[in-house]
Amino acid sequence: MEQIYENYTDEDRKVWRTLFDRQMGNLEKVVSQSYLEAIEIVDFRSDKIPDFSEIDEILGKTTGWGMYVVPRISEQKKFFKLLSKKRFTATTWLRKMSQLDYLEEPDMFHDVFGHVPLLSNKAYTGFFQGISNIAMRHIDEPRAIELLGRIYWFTIEFGLIRENDKLKIYGAGVISSSGETEYCQKSKTNWIDFDVKKILATPFYTDKIQDKYFVIESFDQLYNSLPLIETELEALLFSMRA
Numbered sequence: 289m290e291q292i293y294e295n296y297t298d299e300d301r302k303v304w305r306t307l308f309d310r311q312m313g314n315l316e317k318v319v320s321q322s323y324l325e326a327i328e329i330v331d332f333r334s335d336k337i338p339d340f341s342e343i344d345e346i347l348g349k350t351t352g353w354g355m356y357v358v359p360r361i362s363e364q365k366k367f368f369k370l371l372s373k374k375r376f377t378a379t380t381w382l383r384k385m386s387q388l389d390y391l392e393e394p395d396m397f398h399d400v401f402g403h404v405p406l407l408s409n410k411a412y413t414g415f416f417q418g419i420s421n422i423a424m425r426h427i428d429e430p431r432a433i434e435l436l437g438r439i440y441w442f443t444i445e446f447g448l449i450r451e452n453d454k455l456k457i458y459g460a461g462v463i464s465s466s467g468e469t470e471y472c473q474k475s476k477t478n479w480i481d482f483d484v485k486k487i488l489a490t491p492f493y494t495d496k497i498q499d500k501y502f503v504i505e506s507f508d509q510l511y512n513s514l515p516l517i518e519t520e521l522e523a524l525l526f527s528m529r530a
């Protein structure tokens with residue numbers, strides 16, 4: 289599949305512009321500095337729906353990553369397989385103006401605005417690919433994939449990072465949602481220091497707003513946690529088999 293750029297309608301352009309402008313306003317002071325730098329690198333703008341061939345060119349030069357178009361959310365095996373080859377699966381369709389804040393499954397605003405900028409960041413993609421490589425080594429063990437899904441969820445999708453003593457957002461699920469952007473900063477939320485064991489023991493829900501967020505100190509911390517993730521994962525799998 290490919291992105292057919294000329295198929296975008298005026299409504300699509302309006303949806304992109306509306307969501308882009310609103311989220312950039314919401315995010316300005318609360319998103320990770322790395323994301324703000326990354327969105328400049330990938331050259332996303334309010335007045336232009338991103339063109340995947342241009343994204344591929346930019347990511348190719350920065351981290352060697354690229355896009356892989358899918359019609360809808362991929363099953364996990366395929367998803368991790370492509371990630372391990374530095375290919376990020378993304379949809380090309382946009383929600384309608386009538387459903388700006390409600391989505392049953394991720395559209396291009398989530399996949400592209402939320403995920404793609406940080407794919408130009410070397411430390412971040414090192415972790416992302418590392419997780420996928422671990423998944424590939426356990427690809428036929430559904431329990432392993434489920435547990436790695438928790439790591440993915442609480443980092444790539446809903447992770448927060450501490451920058452200059454402030455909590456900032458780097459997870460794509462938060463970045464692409466105005467409700468979650470506001471909610472994750474409230475004091476009644478649980479902020480938990482990044483902890484591999486705790487994350488592996490924490491189920492998540494996809495159908496409601498998060499009640500806990502794991503906070504990292506840096507993308508290097510994530511990258512350096514990869515050996516521990518694999519050791520802990522294997523220990524858990526071993527204890528389940530015993």
Ligand SMILES: [Fe+2]
Binds near residue numbers: 398461
């Ligand atoms: Fe996502």
